[in-house]
Amino acid sequence: MCGFIFTNKPVDDVQRVNRYIxxxxxxxTSEIHRGSYTFIHNLLSITGAFTPQPTMSDDQAVFCLFNGEIYNFQEFGEFxxxxxxxxxxxxxHGPxxxxxxxxxxxxxxxxFSANCLVVSTDVFATKPLWMAIEGRRVGLASYASALLELGFAHPEKLPANTTWVFALEELSLQERFTVFDFDPRHQEKTGCDDWTAAFQKAIRKRAVRNVREKIFIGLSSGYDSGSIACELSVQQVPFKAYTLMGRENPKVLAERHARIRPHAEMELLPDDPAVRNATHGFLMAHVESFYYRIYSGSSNYNEFNLDLRDDHGATSLGMVAVAARRDGRKIYLSGQGADEIFADYGFNGHKIYPHxxxxxxxxxxxxxxFPWPSFYDSSMLSYLAKEEYVAGAYGLEARYPFLxxxxxxxxxxxxxxxxNKWYKSVLHHYLVSHDFPMGVNQKFGF
Incomplete structure (x- = not known):
């Protein structure tokens, strides 16, 4: 969970511009200048050797700022x-x-040698990236606040699954292409085995390979966190599960805690109003405002007036983050994306949530x-921002196996x-096949 700023505008007050990031x-924190260009990078060191950024080519012609994790980096050489x-x-390979x-x-x-600027989000834009171009001035940053502080009037959050190639000096767009091409045209598989294998690999690459820091999850009695907890236990990965007591199924939770106990620590967090108020106050002071872009593609419903910081779920995540940071745990496996991809917040034509x-x-x-609004946008974009902005405020890294x-x-x-066979069909099948406690057709979590 790093953060960065790149610009050719003067940066007169780095501390102010970099405050949230x-x-x-x-x-x-590194600050490097090359001509009129400034590179600022804030490092959360999670994988491998401690590596300040920007990284540079041997001839210092190419500079790179990066936030996130590359899970297949060892395929490209010994790094x-x-x-x-x-x-x-x-x-x-070029851009x-x-x-x-x-x-x-x-x-x-x-x-610099090729007059080339390459900008890219990942497949779902899990890591935030904002851009502003005004004439010959450019700014790119993890949060909009940095670009606003630099004087850009209208920074835009860059969409998912896209790489842009610009001419550096002219800032003219030369090329734009997708990072990954999904195939929505073939729906022929009649079993979940391949999905389960992909999910197991997704957990392995995020929780087993090249992991130096301790892992945690927020465990509810719902499908998403239950599947992650189950697979971590199957792979015998040490982790800690924090459960914020609220609208949960206590029987399912107790059974889950018993199942994961050989490999996991557990902690029940009371939903104390004083703690919740204090956590909300922290978010108001340390997280910049971000208004949700949640809407329904089949009605007029929207949540455009909801600030991320005022979302009950954001405060709940903050309460878990406080406990995780206290315990020295830095890697958070999030269940984000399961509702958007596997269920569309509904089942069998019934909308569980109005969006x-x-x-x-x-x-x-x-x-x-395809793609339906929440596949890349709407609640996907908004709740990814919630995960990233809240976890980021506590110096924690979020990873997304369902994405x-x-x-x-x-x-x-x-x-x-x-x-359509079951609610969240693949997770239902996974939990049943592993005999892991679940509340059938129940939606829980914060």
Whole structure:
């Protein structure tokens, strides 16, 4: 969970411009200048060797800022850190190097020798990236506040699954392409085995390989966190589960705690109003304002007037984050994306939440609705911001196994009958096949 700023505007007060972003990377802050360009990076060191950024090519012609994790970096050579693979990969493949990456990332790469600026989000834009271009002035940053402080009038949050290539000096767009191409046209698989294998691999790459820091989850009695907890236990990964007591199924929780006990620590957090108020106050002081962009594609419903900081779920996550940071745990496995991808916040045509688009009834012709609003946008964009902004304020890294492209693609390939067989069909099948406690058709969590 790093954060960065790149601009060719003068940066007169780094502390002010970097105020919110610095919290994302508490281990080290670097400020590098190259001509009129400023690179600022805040490091949260999670994987491999301690590596301040920007990274640079040997001839110092190419600079790279990176936030996130590249899970397949060792496929590209012997690198001490995932950030170190990016420039060599660019030198081998050009701007299309982003299509070779398996990870959660935001990247800004500058090739001064080729007058080239490469900007990329990952498949779901899990790591926030904002941009502003005004004439010959450019700003890119993890949060909009930095660009506003620099004097840019209208920073825009960059959308998911996109790489942009600009001419550096002219700031003219040269090329734009997707990072990953989903296939929504084939729905032929009639079993969940391939999805389960993809999910197991998604957990392994986020919780087993190249993991130096301790892992935690927020455990409810719902499907999403239950599946993550179960698979962590299957793979015998040490972790801690924090449960915020509220609207949960106590019987399911007790049974889950008994099941994961050999591999996990557990803590029940009371939903104390004083603690909740204090946590909300922290978020108001340390998280910049971000208004949700949640809407339904099948009604006039929207939540455009809700500030992330006032979301009950954001405060709940903050309460878990306080406990995790107290315990020295830095890697948070989030269940974000399961509602958006596997259920559309509904089941069998019934909207569990009003921002559902089609009530969770997947059509035979999936391509006709793909991508539905919350696949990339709406609640996906908004709740990813919640996870990133809140975890970032506490210097924690969020990872998203349900948004692994292979996990999502395997779900898309399932027949519509299998998608619609149960609420969150793949998670239902996974939990039942592992005999893991669950409340059937119950939606829980914060």
């Amino acid at each position: 610095q919290l994302r990377g508490p281990d080290h 001490e850190n995932d950030a170190l693979c990016l420039i060599p990969l660019y030198q081998a 299309a190097f982003t299509r070779h990456l398996d990870g959660e990332f935001a990247i800004v790469l500058v090739d 559902s688009n089609f009530g969770g009834r997947f059509p035979e012709d999936l391509a006709a609705i 692994d492209p292979a996990v999502v693609q395997e779900f898309l390939w399932l027949s519509s009958d299998l998608k």
